[in-house]
Amino acid sequence: MLFSRRVVCKLLKFHHIFDRYSVNCSSSSELSSPLKLSFTTFETEAETALEPPFIILHGLFGSKQNWTGLSKAYHQQTSPQRKIIALDLRNHGESPHTSQHSYEYLADDLQYFLKDHSIGKIALMGHSMGGRCAMLFTLQYPKLVEKLIIVDISPVTTSPKFKELSNLFNVMNSVKMPENVPLREAQNIVDKQLSEYITEKSARAFLLTNLIKTDHQKYKWRFNIPALLSNFQNIVRFPPIDNLKYEGNTLFIGGAKSDYIEKSDYPKILKLFPKAELQYIEGAGHWVHIEKPNDFLKITLDFLNKTNR
Template sequence: MLFRFRSQNLFKLCPKVLATPKVFKSDSSNAETVELAYSSYESTDTDTSKKPPLVILHGLLGSKNNWNSMSKAIHKATGRKIISIDARNHGDSRHSSQHTYIHMAHDVIKLLKKLEISKVSILGHSMGGRTAMVLSLLCSDLVSSMIVVDISPVKTSPQIFTMMNLFDAMAAVSIRTGIAMSKARKLADEQLKNVSPDVNLRNFLITNLIQTNTGTYTWRVNLPALKDNFQSHISNFPTTLKGLQYCGPTLFIGGSLSDYIGKNDLPEIQEYFPLAELVFIDGAGHWVHSQKPEKFLETVCKFLADK
């Protein structure tokens, strides 16, 4: 079941001054960017290739690999080219001591410029959803439409602050050199049980475990940078963007069992995104796309077909 919320503010006009610039001019335009790794899913169908590509941005401690199946499914259903990106300090992308939404948005802008793509739809989950929001506010001409999954610019779930414990637990994991990956994963799981009884969460975290050329095990995410930036940057939406608006088609998708976004958030969301709609997928928590994949796919594809 899917619940949809609308607001009377849907047709509020954006300030004209924000409609013209390609990129919002502020100190953020000097943000130091990094090279991003990405995967693309496309076909040779000339009709469907005319539609803007869909850029997918994963959440904290995730990677583009988490979206492999969903990327293929969205491409098959819509015909759009899909570009799934690893955020800085995640997956195969470069590491940096800086990890803010301004930096991450500029990373994506740089990649799209490199790929010579001038217009995209964008889908972001959690941390990736906030990156998508910031990108659309800073560079509205680049964004054809936007889908934000289980996160908002006006509210933070209390659960998010348990991430500090997860960072510490992951950093404390110790695995001896030279053992098989399957054994290493089991050992990591045993050690992470002390901080999380949720086997699905532990399995998600362990997708970041890698073996180096010397046989040692480490995490591919930059844990020190994520921990250092978490309280001041990652856990909150940047207040410096207050007053900016993105006036393109926007859909917020929440999980009915999640507290990351609520139906009462919509009026404040529309202060940034006047055309935003909000839907909830019944029975889903924070990881809506993996917990209710069929309903999530249907919701995303319907929005992309209409916009």
């Protein structure tokens, strides 16, 4: 259980506070799509581009930072070696903030990134929200994607737990941020407050990676809470797709303890991605790559290194 039984009442208590906060998004720019995304690359100077680069898209509340360890492993173990690029999606990490957020905007940002960096075909992986961005981009631009990996998200159904993530906005906004303390101490202070609402330690640890210090020695959340909340329905739904399909090799990975990809979704997934494989990792929930990194790395490397049929 992600939230304790007391969470509902306490969330209602803070709801009116958050409503006032979400009206004004003064820290966000009103940039129109597309945005220039922040990214981290893993490559060597002597590297030859024998294979398309591998681009990784994080999920809601995530960032490229969450994929650093796996990105290094992919760069070392892909064969032939690939350039690895981890992106921060809009309103997350070090990428720009804007009031606009939908899968259409996210896909436009990715297309702009490829053009801006003169990148042609790519291998693409996305987790959760990033997975839906990856799916939409691939369906819109199938010739640009060599291989596709989707991590614990479906284009068919939406898990009730995904919809419940909206509660996290109120939880995070209720936190009294520390000032003038080292990062580790600040994380402990915030974690203690979060633990009153969020029972899973791994979920709290994931959120705490987004705690950063401002110029005034006060801490804040790195992602754009007001914009993500106001656009949450755009995040919950997968855009309607008419007469689009991707014929390339595709791998869906689900956590066996997660309900984000139901087995009953698979026939409908095949209509969009006819070559899709579906594998579940035992003992993993929604953050499958964090909970079972070794199993996840093996499955994804096997898929990436496999010669296209």
